[in-house]
Each structure stands twice: as structure tokens, then as C-alpha cells.
Amino acid sequence: MQRLIIHVDLDSFYASLEELRNTEIRGKPVVICVFSGRSAESGAVSTANYKARELGIRAGMPISLAKRLARNKDVVFLPYDIEHYRTVSERIMDLLEDEADALQQVSIDEAYLDVTKRSIGIWENAEKIAENIKNKIRQREGLTCSIGVGSNKLIAKMASKQKKPEGLTVVRNTEVKKFLENLPVSELHGIGDKTTKTLNQLGIRTVNELASFDLHILEEKFGKNKAKLLQNKAQGIDDSPVKHEEIQQISRIGTLKEDTDNLEIVFEKIKELSIDVEKKLRKKKALFRTISIITVDTTLKTQTKSRTTHQTDDLDSALDIARSLLEEFLEENLGKKLRRVGVRVSNLIFKEDQQPLRDLEKYFGKTTKNSS
DNA sequence: CGACGTGTAAC
DNA sequence: CCTTTTACACGTCG
Numbered sequence: 001m002q003r004l005i006i007h008v009d010l011d012s013f014y015a016s017l018e019e020l021r022n023t024e025i026r027g028k029p030v031v032i033c034v035f036s037g038r039s040a041e042s043g044a045v046s047t048a049n050y051k052a053r054e055l056g057i058r059a060g061m062p063i064s065l066a067k068r069l070a071r072n073k074d075v076v077f078l079p080y081d082i083e084h085y086r087t088v089s090e091r092i093m094d095l096l097e098d099e100a101d102a103l104q105q106v107s108i109d110e111a112y113l114d115v116t117k118r119s120i121g122i123w124e125n126a127e128k129i130a131e132n133i134k135n136k137i138r139q140r141e142g143l144t145c146s147i148g149v150g151s152n153k154l155i156a157k158m159a160s161k162q163k164k165p166e167g168l169t170v171v172r173n174t175e176v177k178k179f180l181e182n183l184p185v186s187e188l189h190g191i192g193d194k195t196t197k198t199l200n201q202l203g204i205r206t207v208n209e210l211a212s213f214d215l216h217i218l219e220e221k222f223g224k225n226k227a228k229l230l231q232n233k234a235q236g237i238d239d240s241p242v243k244h245e246e247i248q249q250i251s252r253i254g255t256l257k258e259d260t261d262n263l264e265i266v267f268e269k270i271k272e273l274s275i276d277v278e279k280k281l282r283k284k285k286a287l288f289r290t291i292s293i294i295t296v297d298t299t300l301k302t303q304t305k306s307r308t309t310h311q312t313d314d315l316d317s318a319l320d321i322a323r324s325l326l327e328e329f330l331e332e333n334l335g336k337k338l339r340r341v342g343v344r345v346s347n348l349i350f351k352e353d354q355q356p357l358r359d360l361e362k363y364f365g366k367t368t369k370n371s372s
Numbered sequence: 373c374g375a376c377g378t379g380t381a382a383c
Numbered sequence: 384c385c386t387t388t389t390a391c392a393c394g395t396c397g
Contacts, residue, residue, distance in 0.1 A: 034386045044386040046383095059383085062384045082387095107383045107389085192381045225392075251388065290375085300385065308375060340386090347375095 002121035002173075005242060006113040006130055007148040007156035008096060010137075011165035013109035014085055015049035018078050020142050029055060029075040033063050036255040041067065046080050050165060092137060099133055102242045104153075112153050114242035123149070127170050134168065154238035155179070157189050176236040181208040188233050195230075198222070210234040246350065247284060251294065252276045253342025259298050261330055261337050267323055270343050274322075277343055278315045287311040287349040291318040293325045294342035297333075304344075305329055311349050318345070 010016070014032040019025055029052035035043040045066050048057040052075060057066045067077070089108045097103045100113035119125030130147045137143050148159025149170040158179070159169040171179050185207055186196040198221055204210050211234035218227035232238065252273040260266065270293065281288065292306035305325040312318065322343055 036386065042384080044384095046386075060386080062386095064384065080386095110383075190381070194380060223393080245390090247389085248391095249389065253387065255386075292376095302378085304377065306376060342387090344388095 001116055003151055004116045004119050004121060004126040005150055005153055005156040006115055007160040008111050008133060009146045009160045010109040011144045011146060012047050012049045014047040014080060016143050017085055017088055025076045031057055031066055031075060031077050032080045033077055034080055038255060092141060095136055099129055104242045104244060112242045123172055130168055152238040153240055154189055154233060155236055180236055183207045185210050207234045248348060249344055249346035250277050250280050251342055251344035253294055253340055255340045256338060259337040259339050263330060266338060266341050267326055269341050270322055274315055274319060274343050277345060281313060285351045287313045288345035289347035291321050292344040293322050294344060295329060295338050296340035298337050298339050308347060
């Protein structure tokens, strides 16, 4: 049967939510900010609504720059309220779950839906489902979204980007070739700055150039796996399934009030961040085996240190390990000051109730190496 | 092979 | 001036 995939992308999600709960700011440029706490205006823009984008304000840019672009204009700057956004996101994901054979949430405001079965592989049916989703999200949450429909996740994702906001774009198999050709490779989902540079050096600028490029040369630059992946992407080929993915790691990172190499100050920050990690760990009913510290120095270079032990859900005792890791780091990097620090748990194990992989495990227990 | 660390990418 | 969170691939080491 023809696989049919829908990609749903909520339009300037955070900003729209703020406009919804504050009638005063509706219709104005709205900028949602992550303040780092270093100085009154330090931090980055998380989301800019379309009015704000007209002024050149973009996600990721420093707040100070956004404020310069906003000078003399009536622009609303708000701190982000992730709790609220998550609450609404969960409601929308629940709604989407009802519309799909399988749902894969990819971020707080994005999801893939496999609708192959319920649309019996018929494009028009999938398009109806997409329209239905748009209506429901508007009626129930007052939000708009952009949707793409395609034969796989890659095409669906790129289709949803085509018309924004409030778009609905269907790219049928017969249209894939036209849809992709002459597109700069950087526009392909999954191809970022580094890969674009390397491709450009090979003289590859467009998607069709990539599709017909000698695979052996790509393999030299990228390795077998990535080379194949790149050429598949260039042809609109993507067999990855829409599947609900179990979370694999939980991390929190934060910015220090000032650059420092003081163990106590940094460790305090890590303790503070770990409260959040612990909360999420409890909510997910997960144990972990690995704890890491994440450091970002004054040059913005990121480094990690981690240690793996027995499984536990006791983050407090793991913090002792985090402290040791931090000590080691500071000893190995004398004179280096830190700007940001974080903590991460990974190698997660879920307690009972989920992961009913039971049959095999019940009979054979936990599979271990049999040293033959 | 598992553990560890880095790089790339997307949001 | 420069936020946050997650995933995944890959190299290296023991």
C-alpha cells in the first residue's frame, strides 16, 4: 500500500500561545526570550511571531540584537514559560494520536503521523485527515499549524515548510522530482552547515547535483553510511518508520552568573539543575546507569565527562559522581573558566509497566554475553 | 563489545 | 553577543 505520512508543525507556537492568553498583545510583534540571567538583556530569542520576523527578528539571535531591530517599534518581549507550552503541547499530541495509525513527536511543536492504513493509501483521504487536523487544532486550541503530506517523513517535513503559516501542502510521488530539483542542498532536512560546506567544495550545490554525483567520491568524504543517506535524501527516499521513540537521555544545562573555575560555585549550579532532571526522571519512571556533566567554556566549546555504574534512580548519590567528574575536569583544564554547565542522565531503564518485551525476557532473563 | 568523548543537526 | 534539549553517528580505547 502507498505509505502516507503527515507532518504537523505548529505556527510560531510559543508566541501564539502568549497571544492567546493576553489579548493586549494580539496583532503585535511578539518575541519569546530565554534570558540567561547574566545581565538584564543577555540571552537568546526562542521564537518570533510573523510580525516580529518582518522586522528581521529570528529565533536564535541574541536578545540585545532583537531589541536593536525593534527600536522605536511596539514590540513585545516576553520570557518563555515552558511549563505552559508543554501543557498545551501534550493536549495537541493527544489529539493527533487519535488521527494516526502511529505518532512520532519530534519536538514540542512538531509531529509525524503515519496515516497509511486509515487512508487506505489514498492521497485524497490523507489530505482530508490533514484538513481535519487543522480544524481541530484551531477549534480546540485556537492555534494554526502548517502541514505537509508525503510518501515518507522527509517529503512530509519538507512539504510542511513549503507554505507557512497555515499551509497545507501535498507532494505526491509524481511531484517529488520537481519538488526537489534545483533546491539548494542546504534546504534538505538533515543537511546543516558543515555538510553543506563539504558538498559545496565538491561542486555540489543543488539536490539534483547531489542525486547524480559519484557515490564513491561521496563515500570518501562522508563514509559509506552517510553517503548513501545523502543520496537517498536527494532522491526523496526515506524508509525510516514513524515510531514512538522512548526517551534516551534527560539533561539540563544553565548559564553561570559569571565565568568561573570555582568547584563549589559550579557544583551548586549542577545541583540546582539536577532537581529538574530528577523530576522528569520520576515522571518517566526511569532508572539510569550513566551520569554526565556538560561544560561550556568561555570560547563556547562544549565538553562532556561521564561515568557509568549500576542502575539507580537516586540522583543525589549520582551527584557525588558528578562532583568527582567536575573535579577531574577542572584539574585537567587548569585556568579554563566555564560559562555554562549542565548535567545529564542516560542509559535509561524503564521500570515495569512499559516496555512489554516480556516473552523473550521472561524465558531467558536479561540477555548477557555468553563468553564462549 | 561497552564505555567515553566529540561532532553534526534540528528545535 | 552567543539558549536549550535531544538524537545519532563515529572514533578510540581497553
